[in-house]
Amino acid sequence: MNRQDFRFTERLRVRWAEVDLQQIVFNGHYLMYFDTAVAGYWRALALPYQDTMAELAGDLFVRKSTVDYLASARLDDLLDVGVRCHRIGNSSMVFQCAVFRGEHCLVHGELVYVFADPATQTSRPVPPAFRAVLEAFEAGQPMVEVKVGGWAELGEAARRIRTQVFVQEQRIPAELESDPADADCLHALAVNRLGRPLATGRLLQQAPGVARLGRMAVLPVVRGSGVGRAVLDALAAAARTRGDHMLLLHAQMSAAPFYLRAGFGTRGEVFEEAGIPHVEMGRAP
Structure with missing residues (x-):
């Protein structure tokens, strides 16, 4: 197998606890590497695993x-673990995995999953919407759509994300998280291919030609997958379209x-906002 065969790879570093008395990675850990990369694969698909399976009324069980x-990996090796969906049957899915050190494939294998009822573990057909997401990802298509609009249209979903991130996770008081400016801002909402909202942000007109980006929030399960950048890019494009020449934000x-x-570049000194250290940053849209 070659690295270019995989759209998705997960970077791992071999840890002390994974090396055996032969000074190489113990053979059983490669399955853990596969499984860790599969979790990253769901993130790349913008599919929060547990919520997605609950929505599909099923779950995936390893069959084989x-x-x-x-070849062997050793302590402190940087490894890239590739995952791809190779084949989808009626109720089964075959994933191919490979561990690379540089361009050299050390280990490869297959994981066969069966989509099944989570209570009885009896197989069910793979839902067409789920099948479509997997096929679209492997074909190189984007996994999220960013909607841009007003608070009346996007506010309900945006508020849920912001509440989870700012109020529940970061413990910012709810009265500080919400303000009257929402009604006048342009909002962005990233949704995955199953229609689930994942991230949000807003654009405030601070002064003529100056836009302020704020309330950027990404659900924890999809952070690092590019969803936040998609929201940022959509709002920056909206600022350019209306003729703004500067985009500012207060970044945690x-x-x-x-x-x-x-x-973005930093502007000025670090300051506290809602009890959290921030710095002002800016760039041209």
Whole structure:
């Protein structure tokens, strides 16, 4: 197998606990590597696994695992674990996995899953919508759609995401999270191919030609999959369309690297907002 055969790979570093007395990764850990990468694969599909399976009224159960060992990984090796959906039957799905060190394939194998009733573990046909998502991903298609509109249209879903991220996760008081500006802002909402909202943000007209990006929130289960960047890009495009020449935001310090990668630069000193360290950042839209 070759790296280019896989649209998705998960980067892992071999840990001390995974190496045996032969100074190589213990053979059983490669199945753990496969499983870790499969979890990342669902994230790349923008499918929160538990919520998705509940919505589909089923779950995936492993029917068979095979592993072919070609060479050994060692302590501190950086590995890329590729996952792809190779075949979808009536109720079964075959995933191919491979562990690469650089361009060298060390281990490869297959995981056969059966879609089944979670209570009785009796097989069910793979739902057409689920099948379509898998096929679209492997064909290179985008996994999220970003809707841009007003609060009346997008506010209910945006509020749920913001409440989970800001109020429940970050413990920001609800009265600080919500403000009257929502009614006048342009909002963005990222939804996956099953229609589930995953991320949101808003664009406020601070002054003529100056837009302020805010309330950027991504559900934890899909962070790092590009969903937040899709929301950011959609709002930046909206700012350009209306003629703004500057895009500003107050970034939480933990999120500053995300904005730096998106081309933002810092402006001024760190300050506290809602009890959390922030820094102002800006760039042209």
